[in-house]
Amino acid sequence: MKIVDKIIDKVIDDVLKKKKQPYTEEFKAFIRHVMMDNYKDYEIEDRINAIKIRSGGTKK
Amino acid sequence: MKLTLHEIQYTNIREMKDLTINLCDSEKPVHVSLVQMPNGVGKTTTMELIRYCLDGTANNLDKKKILSFKPPGRAVKTGKFEIKISVDNKIRIVSIKFDYEKATVTYFTSKTSTKGGGQSRGLNLGREIEPWLKDKDFVRLFVFDGELAGQLLSSESTSAEKAINALYLLNSLKNLFEDDGEIDQLLNDVLTEGAQTDKGIKNLSTRLRNAHRCKKKLDKLKADLTKKLGTVKWNIGDARDTIDKLRKKTDQLIRRYEKLISENSLIEKEIESATEDLMDKMRFPHNLSDKLVDQLKLLATQMGTLKLPKTQSMEFFEELAESKECVCGRPIGKKEKEQIKLRAKEFLTENNIGVINGVKTAIRNLPAQEKMADLVKIIKKNNRLKKLNERKILALDKKTKDKDKIKELTETVALWRIDEKECADQLIMLTEKRKEEQEIMDVTWETNIDLCINQIEDWQNKLAEAKGNVDFKNKAMLLKEILKQIHTESVLRLKKNILCKTNDKIEKILKSKDITISKIGNCLSLTDRSGVSEGQKLSIAYAFLSTLFSESPHHLPFIVDTPAAPLDLQVRREVAETLPSLFTQIVVFLTSGERKGFADRFYSKKSGCLFYTVSKSGDGVKLEKDITFFKNFQSEE
Numbered sequence: 001m002k003i004v005d006k007i008i009d010k011v012i013d014d015v016l017k018k019k020k021q022p023y024t025e026e027f028k029a030f031i032r033h034v035m036m037d038n039y040k041d042y043e044i045e046d047r048i049n050a051i052k053i054r055s056g057g058t059k060k
Numbered sequence: 061m062k063l064t065l066h067e068i069q070y071t072n073i074r075e076m077k078d079l080t081i082n083l084c085d086s087e088k089p090v091h092v093s094l095v096q097m098p099n100g101v102g103k104t105t106t107m108e109l110i111r112y113c114l115d116g117t118a119n120n121l122d123k124k125k126i127l128s129f130k131p132p133g134r135a136v137k138t139g140k141f142e143i144k145i146s147v148d149n150k151i152r153i154v155s156i157k158f159d160y161e162k163a164t165v166t167y168f169t170s171k172t173s174t175k176g177g178g179q180s181r182g183l184n185l186g187r188e189i190e191p192w193l194k195d196k197d198f199v200r201l202f203v204f205d206g207e208l209a210g211q212l213l214s215s216e217s218t219s220a221e222k223a224i225n226a227l228y229l230l231n232s233l234k235n236l237f238e239d240d241g242e243i244d245q246l247l248n249d250v251l252t253e254g255a256q257t258d259k260g261i262k263n264l265s266t267r268l269r270n271a272h273r274c275k276k277k278l279d280k281l282k283a284d285l286t287k288k289l290g291t292v293k294w295n296i297g298d299a300r301d302t303i304d305k306l307r308k309k310t311d312q313l314i315r316r317y318e319k320l321i322s323e324n325s326l327i328e329k330e331i332e333s334a335t336e337d338l339m340d341k342m343r344f345p346h347n348l349s350d351k352l353v354d355q356l357k358l359l360a361t362q363m364g365t366l367k368l369p370k371t372q373s374m375e376f377f378e379e380l381a382e383s384k385e386c387v388c389g390r391p392i393g394k395k396e397k398e399q400i401k402l403r404a405k406e407f408l409t410e411n412n413i414g415v416i417n418g419v420k421t422a423i424r425n426l427p428a429q430e431k432m433a434d435l436v437k438i439i440k441k442n443n444r445l446k447k448l449n450e451r452k453i454l455a456l457d458k459k460t461k462d463k464d465k466i467k468e469l470t471e472t473v474a475l476w477r478i479d480e481k482e483c484a485d486q487l488i489m490l491t492e493k494r495k496e497e498q499e500i501m502d503v504t505w506e507t508n509i510d511l512c513i514n515q516i517e518d519w520q521n522k523l524a525e526a527k528g529n530v531d532f533k534n535k536a537m538l539l540k541e542i543l544k545q546i547h548t549e550s551v552l553r554l555k556k557n558i559l560c561k562t563n564d565k566i567e568k569i570l571k572s573k574d575i576t577i578s579k580i581g582n583c584l585s586l587t588d589r590s591g592v593s594e595g596q597k598l599s600i601a602y603a604f605l606s607t608l609f610s611e612s613p614h615h616l617p618f619i620v621d622t623p624a625a626p627l628d629l630q631v632r633r634e635v636a637e638t639l640p641s642l643f644t645q646i647v648v649f650l651t652s653g654e655r656k657g658f659a660d661r662f663y664s665k666k667s668g669c670l671f672y673t674v675s676k677s678g679d680g681v682k683l684e685k686d687i688t689f690f691k692n693f694q695s696e697e
Contacts, residue, residue, distance in 0.1 A: 004228055004611045007557060011549045019542050031546065034236055035229035036613075037187075044236070044246055051535040051542075 008035075021052055061189055062615040064089040064146045064645050065110075072139035073109070073129050073158075074102055077680045081672060083647060089146070089617075091668035092640055093647045094659050098695030101674055101681060103621040103649040105129070107203060109141040110619060113154040115199040116167065116183045123163035130160045133679070137161050147189045154183060198226035201605060202616040204623075209601035211583070213592070214294075218582040220604070224554055227612040230547055237543040239513060240276055247536045248272060251523045261526050268519040271505070275512045282490050282509060289483040292476050299473050306462045306469075317456045324449045327442045334438045347430050360423035370408045377404035555580040558607050565603035569634040570596065577604075594626040602635055606642040617645035624658035625651065632657035652695050663687065 012028050021027070030047050033039035066084050070076035083093045097103045109129075112118035129139060139158040144151065153170040167183040185193060193199055200208055201223055211219040225231045236242050252265040346353045381400040386392050392400070489501050493510045501508075505515035524533040562584075563576045575596060578587040584604060586592065592600065602623075609616065618639065624632045636658045639646055650659060662669045671690035674683050684690070 002611055002613070003557065004554065004613070007553045008228075008546075008550050011546055011553060015542055015545045015549060019538070019545075021542065031233070034232050037229075037232050041242075041246060044242060048243070048246075048532060048536045048539050051538050053531065053534055053538065 020054060026050070061613070062148050063189065063617060065143060065617050065619065065647060066146060066151070067144035068106065068110070069142040072131050072136045073141050074105055074131055075676065075679070075681050076102060077131070079674070079681060079683055081683065083670065085670070089645050090670050091645060092662055092665070093670040094662060094672065094690070095647070095649045096652060096659070096673040096690055096693060097649055098675060099651060101676060106649060107619065107621050109156065110143060111199050111203045112156055113141070113143045114193045114203065115196050117196060118156050118165045118167065121165060126158060126163045126165055127160060129158055147186060150186070152185055154185070197222045201226065202618055204605070204618065204620040206598070206622070209598045212601050212604060213584050213586065213597060220580050220584050221551070221582045223605070223608055224551060224558070227608045227614065228554060229613060230550060233543060233547045237540040237547065240272060240279070243536055243540050247520065247533060250532060251520060251527060251529060261523065264519055264523045264526065268516065268523060271512060271516045271519060274506055275509070275516060278490060278509045278512055282487065285483050285487050285490070289480065289487065292480045292483060296473055296476050296480065299469050299476070303466055303469050303473070306466050310462045310466065313456055313459050317453060320449045320453050320456070324446055324453070327446045327449070331439055331442045331446070334435050334442070338432055338435045338439070341430050341432050341435070344427070344430070346426055347432055350429070353426070353429055356423050356426065360420050373408055374404065377401065558604070561607040562604045565607060565638070566600055569599045569603055569631060569638060571630060571634070575600070595628060595631060598626055599631055599635070602639065606638060610642055615644050617647060618643040619647045621649040622651060622654065623648055624654040629657040633661060636661035652693055655691070663691070
């Protein structure tokens with residue numbers, strides 16, 4: 001694994017943890033697909049649906 | 061993605077009637093291809109055309125630019141530039157056909173290695189590569205544009221940030237979370253879907269679509285204004301540099317001009333004074349020449365035999381005859397008396413003899429001769445100096461015409477300043493986020509991006525509420541926020557990583573710790589320095605780009621022209637050693653002046669190097685593939 005990939009993976013971990021989001025590995029896979037420009041619209045919809053909203057709604 | 065360049069072919073492109081540069085050995089691209097071309101043969105043209113083949117921007121060329129590729133002085137109607145590349149081991153042939161009569165270009169792409177087979181109109185390189193190549197800035201990174209080196213260090217530029225986003229595929233992430241990006245579009249589709257059934261929802265959907273359209277328009281306006289502002293600022297900076305240089309040059313010229321004028325004034329005074337002296341001396345004829353003096357003296361001698369005036373001297377002889385004693389003291393007798401009276405006539409003549417005697421006296425008493433040759437020399441020398449100075453003054457007079465250029469440029473800068481202020485004011489109105497300022501400026505959601513975003517959000521909320529999609533909308537917004545944070549944080553950490561490695565490379569290339577990068581923002585910031593030389597700029601760019609490429613998921617060739625011209629020998633050697641280790645393929649277009657220190661580092665490599673020389677021949681060019689020819693080629697520059 002290249003250093004760049006490691007850096008980005010670590011960032012994903014950190015941000016998802018901070019935002020208290022589940023499904024880290026799936027999220028990472030999605031980000032990889034996006035970066036390689038190799039994804040379908042339904043993947044975005046799935047990701048949106050997989051987002052966990054904390055009580056109190058979204059924080060702007 | 062792995063991209064390699066296999067072949068370049070020109071047909072009726074400028075001086076190149078029919079030329080093919082094969083960059084392969086046994087169908088495989090060689091590691092290093094050095095193509096030697098004298099200036100004016102087509103290095104820049106080739107680089108431009110390769111970029112057009114990859115990013116598709118030849119479609120935007122104006123007629124003048126298209127016709128600039130037409131062979132000069134030849135009546136040809138069409139031309140073609142073609143590259144054969146491999147994308148993830150699949151061969152693609154991209155051709156740009158030039159119609160010089162209509163001044164148009166057409167792209168063709170062939171997906172097989174057989175020319176003409178499977179050729180389709182347009183640029184179709186495939187999904188694997190096109191999203192990146194459409195980014196013009198991405199192509200400039202590896203079909204290296206020398207200007208980029210300067211832009212990486214320019215505070216007006218965002219080239220460094222762009223390069224990181226392009227090479228580490230982070231642009232795709234941006235496309236997702238940006239306003240009007242893919243998440244917004246998907247959300248818009250979900251929210252407006254089936255809106256035809258309810259009048260209220262239909263109304264909201266229409267408003268939301270209009271707001272999105274308005275947002276796009278405002279974003280485009282912002283991009284245009286930012287670009288214009290950047291260009292204007294760059295133009296102003298460039299013009300001010302030119303003015304400073306011209307002013308410095310003109311000031312020196314004016315000082316020289318004034319010095320010459322003052323010198324000439326002194327010379328004229330010297331000529332005047334020497335001429336006056338000369339005129340004074342010329343009033344004495346004996347000063348004119350030695351010959352004249354000799355002649356005068358001869359005249360005086362001959363005049364010595366002349367006689368006495370009769371009326372004044374007869375009485376003297378009569379009185380002498382009557383005297384008892386001669387003036388010599390001897391006695392005068394009768395015989396002597398008769399002789400004096402008789403011979404007196406021999407010594408007497410007419411009265412004008414006095415004048416002649418006067419001349420005789422004057423000649424005998426001539427003053428010492430004064431030499432005039434020195435004065436003549438002084439006058440001649442000063443005249444020569446004066447003429448020389450006058451020629452210099454005339455030449456300087458023409459050169460000081462730069463004063464007009466300075467005036468013209470200063471006026472243009474003043475106009476640009478107005479443009480700059482207008483652009484900046486419009487941008488402030490467009491991007492102002494503070495509520496009070498927005499009210500003072502009297503902006504609405506149709507003229508201010510921040511208000512437009514709020515308006516879109518408001519209608520999205522209302523629409524989501526009306527359609528029961530509030531949860532989905534909130535999740536989409538949160539996903540956007542998460543992606544944005546991932547992007548920002550990734551760029552930040554990547555920059556930190558790249559910064560250390562770039563500084564290590566700069567030290568290795570420049571053999572000095574004096575130049576370091578302190579920060580990678582939109583551009584590269586130097587530590588405690590406001591500027592560097594052209595060679596150092598290029599070295600920093602190579603260090604930065606090679607760090608980026610070494611970590612990039614893309615395997616790209618590095619195509620560059622005149623890579624070593626501004627570098628000194630030591631830096632050339634380092635660049636020649638460093639570049640090949642960072643790229644799977646390097647194609648270098650260079651001049652004979654870059655052989656020393658750069659190309660000569662490759663002579664000893666037994667394989668993996670090609671040495672081409674393209675030179676002018678008659679009204680076209682010829683190609684030599686021979687290392688000995690390459691080493692000894694001398695251009696006529």
